[in-house]
Amino acid sequence: MATPERAASATATTISEEMAGRAEAQGLLTLGVEEEYLLVDAVEPRTVEAVEEVFEELPDDIRDSVQHEFLRSQIESASPPQLELRDLHDSMTRLRAGIAGAAERAGARLVAVGAAPASGPRARIVDAPRYHRMRESFGDLSPGAGLNGMHVHVSVPDPETGVQVLNHLRPWIPILQAATANSPLAGGHDTGYASWRSMMWERWPTVGPAPYLASHEQYETLVSDLVASGAMLDKGMLYWYARLSANYPTVEIRIGDVCPTLDDTMLLAALARGLVATLLREVRDGRPASNVPHPLLMAAHWRAARDGLEGVNIDMATRETRPAWRLMRQLFDYVSPELERHGDLETTTMLLNQLRSRGTGAARQRALLSQQGTVADVVDWLAAATRGER
Numbered sequence: 516m517a518t519p520e521r522a523a524s525a526t527a528t529t530i531s532e533e534m535a536g537r538a539e540a541q542g543l544l545t546l547g548v549e550e551e552y553l554l555v556d557a558v559e560p561r562t563v564e565a566v567e568e569v570f571e572e573l574p575d576d577i578r579d580s581v582q583h584e585f586l587r588s589q590i591e592s593a594s595p596p597q598l599e600l601r602d603l604h605d606s607m608t609r610l611r612a613g614i615a616g617a618a619e620r621a622g623a624r625l626v627a628v629g630a631a632p633a634s635g636p637r638a639r640i641v642d643a644p645r646y647h648r649m650r651e652s653f654g655d656l657s658p659g660a661g662l663n664g665m666h667v668h669v670s671v672p673d674p675e676t677g678v679q680v681l682n683h684l685r686p687w688i689p690i691l692q693a694a695t696a697n698s699p700l701a702g703g704h705d706t707g708y709a710s711w712r713s714m715m716w717e718r719w720p721t722v723g724p725a726p727y728l729a730s731h732e733q734y735e736t737l738v739s740d741l742v743a744s745g746a747m748l749d750k751g752m753l754y755w756y757a758r759l760s761a762n763y764p765t766v767e768i769r770i771g772d773v774c775p776t777l778d779d780t781m782l783l784a785a786l787a788r789g790l791v792a793t794l795l796r797e798v799r800d801g802r803p804a805s806n807v808p809h810p811l812l813m814a815a816h817w818r819a820a821r822d823g824l825e826g827v828n829i830d831m832a833t834r835e836t837r838p839a840w841r842l843m844r845q846l847f848d849y850v851s852p853e854l855e856r857h858g859d860l861e862t863t864t865m866l867l868n869q870l871r872s873r874g875t876g877a878a879r880q881r882a883l884l885s886q887q888g889t890v891a892d893v894v895d896w897l898a899a900a901t902r903g904e905r
Contacts, residue, residue: 534598538670543857544795545596545670546603546788547765548780550610550773551663552901553626554588554618560633560894562588562660565623566641572617577610585646586661588638590614590625596668600859604781608903611777615902626894627901628876629698629712629772631660633890648748656719662712663773665695667784668765669791674731676795677759677766681725681734682804683794684757686831688724688768689815690842691790692756694783695771696823697876703890709823709877712772713816716754720746724812725755727804734759756816766791771819775876775900782866785859789850792857807831823875840871 538545554565564587573581582591592610597603615625638660640646671677696709708714716722721741728734741747750761760767768787774780797804815829819839822828828839847854847867854860873879880893899905 534596538598543598544788544792545598545668545765546600546784547594547596547668548603548607548784549591549593549666549668550607550627550780551584551589551591551661551665552614552773553628553631553660553663554590554623555626555631555633555894555898557619557622557624560891561635562631562633562638563623564588564638565618565621566590568621569614569617569623572620574613574617577613580610581614583641583643584661584663585640585649585657586638587641588631589661589663590618596670600781600785600857600862603784604777607777607780611901611903615898624894624898625901626897627663627697627773627775628897629663629696629710630701630715632698632700632703632880632893632897634703635660645748649752652745652748653719657715659701662716664712664716665770665773665780665783667768667770667787668760668763669768669788670764671759671766671791671795673764674734674759676798677764678728678731678734679798679804680766680791680794681757681759682727682806683797684766684768684790685724685727685812686805686807687790687846688756688770689812689819689828690839690846691768691783691786692771692816693819693822693824693828693839694786694843694870694875695774695779696819696878697772697775697880699877699880700884700890700893705881705884708821709825709875710772710820713820719752719754721752722754723756724809724816725757726809727806731759772876775879775897776905777903778866778869779876782863782870785854785857785863785866786846786850788857789853789859789863790846792853793850796853805831823877824870825874825878843867 556563566587584591594606618625698710698712701711757768818828824839827836830837854863883893
């Protein structure tokens with residue numbers, strides 16, 4: 516739930532002249548990632564309102580890349596923009612390790628999970644004017660301990676082109692969402708959904724697929740109309756699954772749950788960049804985007820939330836239901852030329868095969884429970900995975 520009031524750093528950081536020059540000369544796209552995390556007790560699986568204590572313990576070298584989230588049991592990180600996937604991985608490794616260490620010094624643990632697995636007290640909102648206005652305007656749309664997502668920022672040359680990329684992105688986002696599914700548990704039980712966060716998140720009035728838009732002017736007019744309607748306080752509350760960043764020259768793909776491991780995060784980030792780069796070529800070639808009906812997109816997003824990659828989803832080209840992994844493979848094959856051009860193909864191939872063998876975060880949590888594990892065991896595993904120890 517990123518806000519315009521966040522520190523002007525991390526993903527917001529202006530890229531260096533050297534990076535900008537290289538990106539322009541080679542036609543490469545920069546990449547940045549935001550992740551939201553849950554804070555849980557050091558021993559028990561319940562969440563804790565420890566964000567202020569964690570901030571006091573943050574190392575100086577990452578402090579500017581860490582922000583508050585909506586609730587006191589949450590915290591958020593945002594990487595600087597990068598060209599190289601390995602540099603993004605290094606940056607996110609430092610951020611996760613630094614925040615996790617600060618959480619431990621504050622008597623808590625950092626957990627990358629879409630929704631709180633265990634029962635616990637309702638968390639209070641962070642004491643910030645904007646968050647108080649959100650609670651006054653929208654009531655109790657974010658109960659419990661908080662919902663934690665991952666957002667990928669990919670550079671685009673200009674807003675007009677960005678809007679056309681958004682149109683082309685619409686059919687592909689459900690399968691990316693399925694790959695992030697990492698919140699099957701809530702309140703100590705299996706919800707029946709691979710991503711319970713997705714179902715809870717949809718209660719906000721502007722959550723959903725971006726509409727098919729004719730121009731950047733139409734985009735801006737619609738955003739202004741939504742603010743005027745009261746459905747949003749400002750541009751930061753445009754919670755479409757893909758949007759133009761309100762502050763930076765990027766398309767922001769708000770994919771789904773935060774992933775348990777950085778390997779999963781890097782896979783989804785690389786696929787997102789490969790997809791945007793592929794679609795940019797289609798826009799420049801004058802290929803029109805398929806105007807997929809909104810109800811069909813909603814159905815695909817529901818299937819992504821329910822099944823993750825372990826079930827089925829909708830092939831938007833044929834309107835037929837197919838195994839989600841087959842659709843993921845289609846996406847990978849489609850963007851492979853751009854993965855190779857950006858130097859990501861070998862790494863992404865390995866990470867995709869790894870995800871195929873391990874399953875999504877939701878599948879891994881359920882596998883642990885099926886082995887006579889408890890919700891506490893799941894939270895222990897998530898905390899270790901967040902730190903890179905699993």
